[in-house]
Amino acid sequence: MSTAADMDVNMDVNMEARRILAVSISKLYASRAQRGGLRLHRSLLLSLVMRSARDIYHSSSRDSEPHSGPSPPEEPMDTTSSVEPERTVSEPQPTSPSAQAATEEPEAEYERGASGDKENLSPAKQSRKRRGKTSAAPDFLPSKRARLEPGEERYAACCRSGHPESLTSLSLNRVISAF
Amino acid sequence: MALRDTSSLHQLKSPKRDLDTQPPDSSMEEESDTRKINNSFLRDHNYATEADIISTVEFNSSGELLATGDKGGRVVVFQREQESKSQSQRRGEYNVYSTFQSHEPEFDYLKSLEIEEKINKIKWLPQQNAAYFLLSTNDKTVKLWKISERDKRPEGYNLKDEDGRIRDPSTITSLRVPVLQPMDLMVEATARRVFSNAHTYHINSISVNSDHQTYISTDDLQVNLWNLEITNRSFNIVDIKPANMEELTEVITSAEFHPQQCHTFAYSSSKGSIRLCDMRQAALCDRHCKYFEEPEDPSTRSFFSEIISSISDVKFSHNGRYLMTRDYLTVKVWDLQMENKPLETYQVHDYLRGKLCSLYENDCIFDKFECVWNGSDSVIMTGSYNNFFRMFDRNTKRDVTLEASRENSKPRAILKPRKVCIGGKRRKDEISVDSLDFSKKILHTTWHPHENIIAVAATNNLYIFQDKVN
Numbered sequence: 001m002s003t004a005a006d007m008d009v010n011m012d013v014n015m016e017a018r019r020i021l022a023v024s025i026s027k028l029y030a031s032r033a034q035r036g037g038l039r040l041h042r043s044l045l046l047s048l049v050m051r052s053a054r055d056i057y058h059s060s061s062r063d064s065e066p067h068s069g070p071s072p073p074e075e076p077m078d079t080t081s082s083v084e085p086e087r088t089v090s091e092p093q094p095t096s097p098s099a100q101a102a103t104e105e106p107e108a109e110y111e112r113g114a115s116g117d118k119e120n121l122s123p124a125k126q127s128r129k130r131r132g133k134t135s136a137a138p139d140f141l142p143s144k145r146a147r148l149e150p151g152e153e154r155y156a157a158c159c160r161s162g163h164p165e166s167l168t169s170l171s172l173n174r175v176i177s178a179f
Numbered sequence: 180m181a182l183r184d185t186s187s188l189h190q191l192k193s194p195k196r197d198l199d200t201q202p203p204d205s206s207m208e209e210e211s212d213t214r215k216i217n218n219s220f221l222r223d224h225n226y227a228t229e230a231d232i233i234s235t236v237e238f239n240s241s242g243e244l245l246a247t248g249d250k251g252g253r254v255v256v257f258q259r260e261q262e263s264k265s266q267s268q269r270r271g272e273y274n275v276y277s278t279f280q281s282h283e284p285e286f287d288y289l290k291s292l293e294i295e296e297k298i299n300k301i302k303w304l305p306q307q308n309a310a311y312f313l314l315s316t317n318d319k320t321v322k323l324w325k326i327s328e329r330d331k332r333p334e335g336y337n338l339k340d341e342d343g344r345i346r347d348p349s350t351i352t353s354l355r356v357p358v359l360q361p362m363d364l365m366v367e368a369t370a371r372r373v374f375s376n377a378h379t380y381h382i383n384s385i386s387v388n389s390d391h392q393t394y395i396s397t398d399d400l401q402v403n404l405w406n407l408e409i410t411n412r413s414f415n416i417v418d419i420k421p422a423n424m425e426e427l428t429e430v431i432t433s434a435e436f437h438p439q440q441c442h443t444f445a446y447s448s449s450k451g452s453i454r455l456c457d458m459r460q461a462a463l464c465d466r467h468c469k470y471f472e473e474p475e476d477p478s479t480r481s482f483f484s485e486i487i488s489s490i491s492d493v494k495f496s497h498n499g500r501y502l503m504t505r506d507y508l509t510v511k512v513w514d515l516q517m518e519n520k521p522l523e524t525y526q527v528h529d530y531l532r533g534k535l536c537s538l539y540e541n542d543c544i545f546d547k548f549e550c551v552w553n554g555s556d557s558v559i560m561t562g563s564y565n566n567f568f569r570m571f572d573r574n575t576k577r578d579v580t581l582e583a584s585r586e587n588s589k590p591r592a593i594l595k596p597r598k599v600c601i602g603g604k605r606r607k608d609e610i611s612v613d614s615l616d617f618s619k620k621i622l623h624t625t626w627h628p629h630e631n632i633i634a635v636a637a638t639n640n641l642y643i644f645q646d647k648v649n
Contacts (some may be wrong), residue, residue: 016536020482023540036318037292039432040380041398041449041489042545048485049539056482 010060017057026049197333200240222487233636235623239303239311242627245273245634246313252282254315254368256326257643273643277326278607279368282317294319300385302394304407314373314394321396323372323407329365333357379405386549390441395640397434402446404458414449416464417446417456432490432547439499445452447504451475451488455502471502471513473575475519483535483544489545496556497628503559505550508532510561512573525571525578530601530612542616544629556628566637568598583621583635583642595616 021107024046031038193519235503239245245257252265258276285294295318304312311326335357339345344361360584380398395416396403402417417434421427434446442458454467475484487507494503502513508529531538538544543564550561562568563580572576580597600609623636631646 017482020536020539032540035293035295036295036381037287037290040427041383041432042432044427044449045486045489045545049482051484052485 003110008065010063014060017053017060019055021050021057109120180339186641191262227491228639231639231640233623234297234299235301235639236625236634236636236641237301237303237313237635238625238627239313240628240648242398242629244302244303244311245625245643246301246315247634247636248281248301248315248638250295250297252280252296252298252317254279254281254301254313254324256311256313260635277366277368278306278631279324281315281322281324281370282320285319287319294348299382299571302387304387305391307391314385314387315609316382316385316396319375319378321374321382321394322370322403323374324368325371326366326368326413326642328364329367331359332362334360335603341500344607354575372407374413376407380449383431384435386444388437388441392461393441395434395436395444397431397446399430402431402434402444402464414462416462418463418465433493435493435495437499438495438533445495445502447490447493450485451490451506453490453502453504455515469518471518471521479532481535483539486539486544492549494550494552496552497554500555502555503550503552505548505561507544507546507548508572510559512559523573525559525569526599527561527569528567528599529578530599531564534612538617541617545622546620546622548620548622549624551624551626553631560626560633562624562635564617564620565615566619566621567599568621568624568635581644583637583640584643585640605648 028043028044031042113142199273208528230253231251233247233249235246235248238244239246243259245259247255249255249328254277255275256277258271258356259271259273262271267603281298282296284296286292287294297317298315299311299317302314304314304323306312310325311586313322313324313326334341335355337346337351337354338358345409346492351377352534374396378396378401379535380400382396382398384397386397393404393406394406396405396413396581400418401415404416405415417431418576419429419431429448429450432447433601434444436502437443437445440532443455444458447453450470450472452470455469456464456466457468458464460466460468472628476490490504490506492505495501496503496512502515504511506522507529508527510525510527512523512525514522524529534560535544548562550559552559557574558570558572560568560570568583569578569580580599581594595608598609599615600606600611605611619637621635621637625634627633633644635642635644
């Protein structure tokens with residue numbers, strides 16, 4: 001049972017997490033343009049911060065809005081949210097660690113099973129990235145919107161219904177898959 | 180120890196090109212043509228002031244020379260004046276000895292990436308003859324430079340006259356032997372070796388082995404061993420690249436050879452751990468023989484815990500018994516015999532702990548500070564913000580904060596200790612945390628190998644401080 005005070009604290013944490021997420025995303029975009037190319041260490045640190053912020057954001061959002069979202073309960077939401085980083089295509093350029101870490105062992109198994117298929121699902125998407133598109137304009141822009149994977153759609157739907165300000169989560173979604 | 184600000188304030192300015200550079204080995208000619216074409220293309224931005232930012236400083240093993248590298252790819256070497264008996268009060272000062280363009284911006288066509296010319300590290304080789312040798316590296320290529328003096332010139336050639344024009348053979352009536360005549364001292368820098376194409380990621384450090392024959396170059400995921408004589412081959416001795424890049428959790432941030440044991444080296448990671456490796460165990464040193472890590476304090480956990488625990492520099496002590504590491508807020512001294520926790524931990528600027536979010540937003544949290552031992556391993560030094568740098572005496576446990584700033588210290592004046600006011604009432608002379616200038620950071624410092632002379636790089640200014648002379 002969350003009291004009003006708890007809700008307030010939650011909102012603060014939520015906002016903080018969201019702000020950090022937004023800042024991180026803008027740093028990610030900016031780092032694409034910097035001289036010398038993407039720096040692996042910096043990208044890794046950014047992704048770690050983003051992951052913590054995203055986890056806090058979702059956990060505090062869930063706590064503050066217990067009736068959030070349609071049918072999907074906690075578990076699928078967790079795995080779908082973790083799945084799309086898994087689906088990040090491993091770039092030949094050494095610059096894109098996924099936000100996913102080895103620490104989430106139980107989820108990792110599920111993800112690998114799920115994402116294994118997803119990786120094979122879109123070879124066209126893979127080969128498009130392989131041609132060095134990272135230095136071109138990011139392909140997450142609304143006008144060039146790629147077809148959402150089924151997992152992504154479900155996740156995006158959850159976010160949209162659960163949170164009025166879905167832009168950040170949606171952007172994170174796209175950035176990670178583009179990255 | 181009281182430090183006196185000597186008059187050696189050197190402000191590096193453009194022009195970028197210098198005259199002493201000779202073309203590298205002939206085997207690199209093809210590449211140098213493409214580089215010339217690229218230079219104008221890459222000069223769209225105004226790098227004038229940014230190019231002067233000092234990116235590395237290093238004394239040589241005798242302390243006679245001090246090298247600095249900057250973002251524009253230049254190396255400036257200072258030499259200490261010989262002390263004259265008549266001026267015993269005046270310790271030898273450092274003056275510019277040689278300036279050369281070590282690295283140029285390049286373009287990697289395969290990956291469509293610019294390669295920055297910024298000099299990441301300089302390491303001197305031990306001196307074996309009259310010439311000086313140093314290794315300088317940017318993100319991708321290490322170069323061996325020879326710096327030598329020329330003070331004589333042959334004159335009296337038979338076939339050409341003093342201007343170099345070919346003499347008319349009919350005017351040559353006798354033979355003469357060219358004679359070496361004195362000339363104004365000229366210091367030349369020539370690139371003797373270029374070690375390239377060995378790193379996929381960005382080189383963060385180089386370290387010369389105590390055997391004086393090999394060295395290592397380290398990038399985010401690999402450590403490569405080179406022989407100083409051989410440029411077309413290097414051995415990969417550490418590789419932490421995961422089979423699946425998405426599982427990457429850790430990168431290498433620095434590596435250094437042990438000062439005496441030529442088979443031992445250490446490398447630090449972004450997770451705050453250090454691994455000591457022995458090259459005799461296996462060709463690929465993936466298994467460490469010692470692993471140094473301090474368990475994280477759960478009470479200080481925050482969004483930024485991982486970033487601030489990333490080690491930015493690792494240095495062996497001169498006696499080879501200790502390791503020093505620098506992370507964002509602390510410097511730690513480790514005993515090589517004790518792996519589970521550091522021997523000593525020093526807070527550099529703990530008042531920043533509550534400001535990590537702002538420091539993340541303005542990118543300061545990614546700053547990589549270096550740390551350095553003094554010659555006797557009794558004092559350690561590292562930089563901070565607002566042009567402050569900190570020294571910690573390991574024996575007396577005293578520490579001091581000093582400032583490298585022209586406004587706040589007259590030449591030859593003794594540096595006044597500074598203090599940051601953390602909370603409550605600010606005393607006169609103290610500076611509050613919110614007034615700190617985060618654009619003025621001291622990332623690079625070096626200490627003379629035997630004497631109390633330090634060089635501190637503050638953006639594009641180099642400060643050299645010496646111990647007070649009684």
